[in-house]
Amino acid sequence: MHRTKVTVVEEALDANNTIATANRADFDRAGVSVVNLMSAPGAGKTTLLERTVRELPGVRVGVLEGDVQGSMDADRLASLHVPVTQLNTAPAFGGECHLDANMVRTALPSLPLDEIDLLIIENVGNLVCPSSYDLGEELRMVLLSTTEGEDKPLKYPTIFNGADIAILTKMDLAAATEFDLAAAQRNIQRVRPGMQVLKVSSKTGQGMDMAVRLLEETRTSMLQGLG
Amino acid sequence: MHRTKVTVVEEALDANNTIATANRADFDRAGVSVVNLMSAPGAGKTTLLERTVRELPGVRVGVLEGDVQGSMDADRLASLHVPVTQLNTAPAFGGECHLDANMVRTALPSLPLDEIDLLIIENVGNLVCPSSYDLGEELRMVLLSTTEGEDKPLKYPTIFNGADIAILTKMDLAAATEFDLAAAQRNIQRVRPGMQVLKVSSKTGQGMDMAVRLLEETRTSMLQGLG
Numbered sequence: 001m002h003r004t005k006v007t008v009v010e011e012a013l014d015a016n017n018t019i020a021t022a023n024r025a026d027f028d029r030a031g032v033s034v035v036n037l038m039s040a041p042g043a044g045k046t047t048l049l050e051r052t053v054r055e056l057p058g059v060r061v062g063v064l065e066g067d068v069q070g071s072m073d074a075d076r077l078a079s080l081h082v083p084v085t086q087l088n089t090a091p092a093f094g095g096e097c098h099l100d101a102n103m104v105r106t107a108l109p110s111l112p113l114d115e116i117d118l119l120i121i122e123n124v125g126n127l128v129c130p131s132s133y134d135l136g137e138e139l140r141m142v143l144l145s146t147t148e149g150e151d152k153p154l155k156y157p158t159i160f161n162g163a164d165i166a167i168l169t170k171m172d173l174a175a176a177t178e179f180d181l182a183a184a185q186r187n188i189q190r191v192r193p194g195m196q197v198l199k200v201s202s203k204t205g206q207g208m209d210m211a212v213r214l215l216e217e218t219r220t221s222m223l224q225g226l227g
Numbered sequence: 228m229h230r231t232k233v234t235v236v237e238e239a240l241d242a243n244n245t246i247a248t249a250n251r252a253d254f255d256r257a258g259v260s261v262v263n264l265m266s267a268p269g270a271g272k273t274t275l276l277e278r279t280v281r282e283l284p285g286v287r288v289g290v291l292e293g294d295v296q297g298s299m300d301a302d303r304l305a306s307l308h309v310p311v312t313q314l315n316t317a318p319a320f321g322g323e324c325h326l327d328a329n330m331v332r333t334a335l336p337s338l339p340l341d342e343i344d345l346l347i348i349e350n351v352g353n354l355v356c357p358s359s360y361d362l363g364e365e366l367r368m369v370l371l372s373t374t375e376g377e378d379k380p381l382k383y384p385t386i387f388n389g390a391d392i393a394i395l396t397k398m399d400l401a402a403a404t405e406f407d408l409a410a411a412q413r414n415i416q417r418v419r420p421g422m423q424v425l426k427v428s429s430k431t432g433q434g435m436d437m438a439v440r441l442l443e444e445t446r447t448s449m450l451q452g453l454g
Binding site for chain 2: 095096
């Protein structure tokens with residue numbers, strides 16, 4: 001009687017994880033670092049992109065713009081003279097409120113991976129579902145604007161818990177909106193102990209040097225990981 | 228040979244619509260007007276609720292609070308001494324990014340319909356998916372805060388197109404955020420021609436009388452519809 005070796009599959013990967021793993025392998029092969037940028041609508045993802053991309057020295061940046069429909073953000077970014085690819089979730093992907101690994105994979109042939117070092121994926125504006133979908137990225141950033149309120153990390157803990165870095169945007173409006181910075185920091189640490197938090201304002205320029213340095217470091221640590 | 232009458236079902240109602248219709252019938256029977264309040268996270272749904280509920284004369288208000296998890300908003304509203312029911316989409320409903328008719332139906336036994344005239348349902352903070360789910364409401368309001376930017380109606384047209392009223396919140400921050408009011412109005416009218424737009428600030432009180440009057444009118448027109 002034959003005795004076959006029984007392999008127990010410990011973790012049943014769902015389709016999204018399988019495709020995300022394939023995306024990650026392709027990005028690694030091309031030597032491209034990938035950042036997944038997530039936030040509520042209007043928190044300032046595109047503005048942060050505009051500011052940092054302009055100031056990133058010696059790093060060739062590409063952008064994958066996720067939106068339900070339209071190409072308004074991609075049009076804004078086109079003036080930066082970096083490759084921008086628009087990925088719409090409607091109608092091809094049912095008007096989904098988030099990007100998933102398969103959508104990113106569908107966009108891969110449109111991305112000039114050989115010509116960029118850093119790919120920034122701007123997710124659909126939403127604090128819930130984007131957190132559940134690995135896209136194949138190396139780093140997840142979640143933005144929270146002061147105008148949204150300091151309670152949001154507790155109301156949407158999964159997206160903060162699953163991110164590597166939190167960026168507090170619109171710091172110039174903190175006083176006008178009576179934003180409780182200490183409470184925001186506490187709430188973030190409660191859902192994600194030890195999380196690094198940047199405070200930025202694209203209006204005053206506060207923290208922009210830190211944001212740029214962070215993106216540079218992402219690139220450097222990825223290269224070291226490969227080396 | 229028998230000839231049976233063939234009924235052509237013109238519109239296949241999905242499960243959500245079927246349940247929404249049942250909800251609507253129950254609300255009508257109880258004489259309760261229902262408003263579905265939708266917006267991005269932090270646009271000011273709860274604050275608008277706090278302000279208007281306090282000033283609604285002679286109308287018994289109840290609130291159904293939709294959140295992914297937690298009861299922070301319900302706790303805030305509890306001090307208003309109106310019945311507040313918390314409905315969490317996690318874990319019972321898979322952590323969904325929106326309310327649907329079945330969730331509202333599940334909450335019905337917890338709502339004191341005989342003791343209220345107006346039920347305000349605060350949806351999960353999200354500009355995408357809530358638009359696709361009829362809850363059985365009579366009126367849909369979508370909030371857009373000036374801090375989110377005037378481009379949002381074009382980026383999230385479905386939620387504006389499917390709403391009856393748009394409310395521009397945080398008008399006190401319009402100057403500081405360089406909010407282009409004329410462009411916002413144009414963008415709203417482009418996706419929903421003829422849409423009524425209120426401009427409010429809970430900080431300065433601007434437009435709060437109009438918001439209160441609107442909720443009163445919703446109640447009155449519903450009673451006339453039944454009479």
